[in-house]
Amino acid sequence: MYLHELTLEQKSFAEEHHGLVHAFLRAKKLRQDEYYDVIVFAYLQSVQKYLLRADLQEKYAFTTIAWRAMSRDLSRHQHQQSRRPMAVSIDETMYGSERLTRAEQIPGYDQTREWLDAITFLEDIADCLTGEQMDILHLRADGYSIREIAVRQKRRLREIEDIRRNFRMTVSR
Numbered sequence: 001m002y003l004h005e006l007t008l009e010q011k012s013f014a015e016e017h018h019g020l021v022h023a024f025l026r027a028k029k030l031r032q033d034e035y036y037d038v039i040v041f042a043y044l045q046s047v048q049k050y051l052l053r054a055d056l057q058e059k060y061a062f063t064t065i066a067w068r069a070m071s072r073d074l075s076r077h078q079h080q081q082s083r084r085p086m087a088v089s090i091d092e093t094m095y096g097s098e099r100l101t102r103a104e105q106i107p108g109y110d111q112t113r114e115w116l117d118a119i120t121f122l123e124d125i126a127d128c129l130t131g132e133q134m135d136i137l138h139l140r141a142d143g144y145s146i147r148e149i150a151v152r153q154k155r156r157l158r159e160i161e162d163i164r165r166n167f168r169m170t171v172s173r
Contacts, residue, residue, distance in 0.1 A: 002045075003041055003044055003045050003048065004048065006044065006047070006048065009051060010047050010048055010051055013047055013050075013051060013062075014043070014044060014047045017047070017062060017063075017066070018043075020043065020062075020063060020066055020067070021036070021039055021040055021043050021070070024039060024043075024066075024067060024070050025039065028074065030074075035074070035077075038073060038074060038077045039070045039073060039074060041073065042066075042069040042070045042072065042073035042074075043066055043069065043070055045069060046062070046065050046066040046069040046070075047062075047066070049065065049069075050062050050065050050066075088102065089102070090102045090103040090106070090109075091103060125170075125171055128170050128171070129167065129170060132163060133163055133166065133167045133170070135153070136149055136153070136160060136163055136164060136167070137167065139152065139153075146160055146161065146164070
């Protein structure tokens with residue numbers, strides 16, 4: 001049953017029995033600030049259902065209908081919460097250990113972190129370089145000598161050395 005706008009009769013009935021929501025939270029030892037929103041919609045649906053169905057009014061007290069609905073929604077909520085993955089930090093210390101973090105327990109974590117730091121550093125450098133400087137850097141990384149790069153780029157050796165010098169000044173900043 002979906003919750004629809006309450007009629008005046010339903011609003012009055014809901015207000016009259018609203019203490020049931022608080023009694024439910026107290027009986028279940030639930031914090032109102034955490035669970036009120038979970039419970040109140042089931043309560044309001046119970047109000048509508050109870051007032052619309054005479055057969056329920058003949059067989060049950062309203063408290064029974066509302067209590068069951070609130071219990072059902074609480075159970076659904078708790079089930080959904082238990083299925084939600086828990087977020088943990090890899091930088092927190094392990095339970096039972098004051099020295100080791102979760103990261104230190106992951107095989108190869110230090111090498112992976114160093115590799116990622118190196119990639120980040122290289123990306124930062126690449127952002128500062130011109131396309132020409134990047135081309136020369138790639139050729140140098142591939143093993144070409146400065147002379148071979150000059151021939152390949154159809155430039156004088158002096159120009160390539162100037163570009164490399166500018167590259168070093170850029171990187172050292």
